[in-house]
Amino acid sequence: MKEVKKSIPKVDGVGLLMGKPAYTNDLAPQDALIVKILRSPHPFAKIISINTDEALSIEGVECILTHKDFPKKIFTRAGQGYPEPSPYDKFVLDEYVRYVGDEVAAVAAINEEVAEKALKKIKVEYELFEPVLDFKKAKDSKIIHFEKEAHSMFEIGFNPERNIAASYNMNVGNVEEELKKCDVVVESKYYTQPQAHVMLEPMVATSFIDYMGRLNVITATQVPFHIRRILSNVLNLSINKIRVIKPRIGGGFGGKQAIHGEPYVAMVTLKTGKPAKIIYTRKEVFEATYSRHEMEFNIKIGADKDGLIKAIDVDVLSNTGAYGEHALTVFMVAGSKTLPLYNKVNAVRFGGDVVYTNLTPAGAYRGYGAIQGNFALESVIDELAEKLKISPVEIRTKNMIKEGETSPIFKIMGEGREGVEMNIQSCKLDYCVKRGMELIKWNEKYPKKAYGNKIRSVGMAIAMQGSGIADIDMGSAILKLNDDGSFNLLVGATDLGTGSDTILSQIAAETLGVSTDKIIPYSSDTDLTPFDTGAYASSTTYVSGNSVRIAAENMKKMILEEGSKNLGTDKVHFNGEEIIRDDNKNKISLKQLSELLYYSMNQKQLVADGSYVGKKSPPPYMASFVEIELDTETGKVEVINFVSVVDCGTPINPNLAKVQVEGALVQGIGMTLYEDINFSNGKMRNNTLMTYRIPDRRDVKKLTVEFAESYEPSGPYGAKSVGEIGIDTPPAAIANAIFNATGVRIRSLPITPEKVFKAMEMKK
């Protein structure tokens, strides 16, 4: 392989670092009206009246939108495949507000100062309702969604009368019976908190009407094609009147897998005929977009005395906040991307509810259920090992999934519906564990060493994810040969910083046999690029990558065919530069051939396409080992070294794959140790980067990331995904290390010094 498995720099990297205009706000029309949203100060209320007269009279205010200005079309903000497995429970603007930050009205003015002045002059009268703020008491309490239009597109357990956005239950075998037969059973309760994405570019969108009278929307989104479809619904405008362009995006992590400001700018543009722009403040990003689903796990696990796990029983409660974006899918992933790790069990049960509360909605966020489920399962596995008096490594090695094996859960649980059966053709988890032990020096360090008031200890966890959603996620690509022998690669896939434009170019180059600099990628413009479901569910390299490979194979056939015509024989080959007769008697360069094709002979444009939908979703696997230093006087935990060995099949670009893992690990470490969204009476207390701290570069002592030699036959050049898996292991690995250091088990995130210290005191 010449072009894949090669760490070439990102095609856009240098330009972005040099500050070239590339993001939505850089490209927005200079004269765009500034759109600002008036947001609810109350967690739950009915809007009795909105008086906009005074605000409208301010010079420079162009228009004000309230719930009367939008078609009464119910929808979901979630940017998922259609029909979406999320309930339709929201209007763009509604007469009810369901959380602090919910939209009340939108102002468009000539500049920010005028827009803000106008916001203050809008008079709203509310009838206040008692809010539902505790997700553990939400079920069967005051009903949050009573609107008659609310519905689900298909059966997802949507039951608004009981405050349930979705529910799900599955079982294999008889869990009760199997648990009874077990020699050892552990039962525990785990809690994971809401986490904020903190992508550095806030949500931003701009719109204008072009010279053809069509609505153009430029937006920082992971899902341009879903945005076009959703806009068409909520604006009552046909899809062919809308063009959505995705420029560079300043990070997403799932936070931009939904519709946010797009309907407001679009409606302002439709009403005024003028360009409009919305940029969320950081406070709005925190309060009024969404965060990770908060979850509580009641988990029971049983094994025989030899340490063979026989049954796992997981009951989950998830908090979706005021609206049900990704309610069911995140919930299901908490099981489907964790339970198959231990595939030798006789019985598994997984189920529970996703409830509504009057809090900031939860939505898609990297790791999406898997990180929550992984914390519970991989902690309880250590609890079981402790009870059995065997090591955490031994219990996993005995029970974990191996290459060539399967799990019944793959077929039963997909995302939002049934899954697909699959045999695991690539799984180097055993190598990952072995290599991780070497890298952290497990045998020397396990379980701990004390140095005065400091303890150094190690802990571990394993993880799996998926590669796109089987039978749903679709990618497509177009390759066009230029008259100098270079190629335009048009993909609907959305590079949000991951480097997918580069990786997809490498795949095209490898297939064609040309160098990557001959490929000019262009991604995500609903007018110009072919369809793609978008950048989520760790799908781009696997799903879109396969579509690029297919398009490139088709292009290669065309080149050989045209070359054959020119050289007068079918027996030709292409070496990346020239098409050569197999008998070596004559040849023509690709550049010469394309010149002939376009200017003089057999004139014909060569365009090839490829589409792909994953028939399965091969999981990447990883084993993580952490070394921590714990201060027994304060309870403070410092991560000294985090070692991850990852099986993502072939890393198409090892550097970019490695950074995907490193970045995800640091996000996971942040969630484990301190990131936490707090509410007080329904209002988010830490809604700025001053009060919500993410890791900075001083927090990263050492990360060690390696890849296993692995090859996934169904992936492009053996690749699986790597976007999400890195975030999954830090919570359990660190919690396990804390237990190994102190004998104290922390079962709720984040693991603050206070929690560790208190637990140690209790133990004394």
Add this chain to the structure above:
Amino acid sequence: MKINIKINNLNKTFNIDNYGISLLDLLRREGYKSVKKGCDTGTCGVCTVLLDGKPILSCSLLAIKANGHEVTTVEGVSEEAKIIAEYITAEGGDQCGFCGPGLVMAIMGLKNENLEINSESVKEYLAGNLCRCSGYEAQHRGIMKYLEVEK
């Protein structure tokens, strides 16, 4: 009021009617699109520019306070910025790139100071430039190579 700022070695005069406008908003208004806005509270570092050679957060300085001073954005140092960018992208540390221009300016500020360069001092100096994509390590590898080779 009229203010004079030397931006990227060119003397510029601006009419300021909104005295509350930040240097960040002024720079973006005047077309210096490299300067990004990320947090509204002076905590993310993506708006970093040099004021008289030292890195500052342009969101936290009133434009009028820059009157009579020299401001450098990444557009003004593109040759050096390209070199830094190449070191960082060689390690894969660029990712979404939104923090990039601010980070590049902070690195240039670091180079202007007579600090002892080691892993800790560099992390400390650049601590205010947040990145959510890279996990910092790849950036750090690139930055250390640049500083060691270019010092």
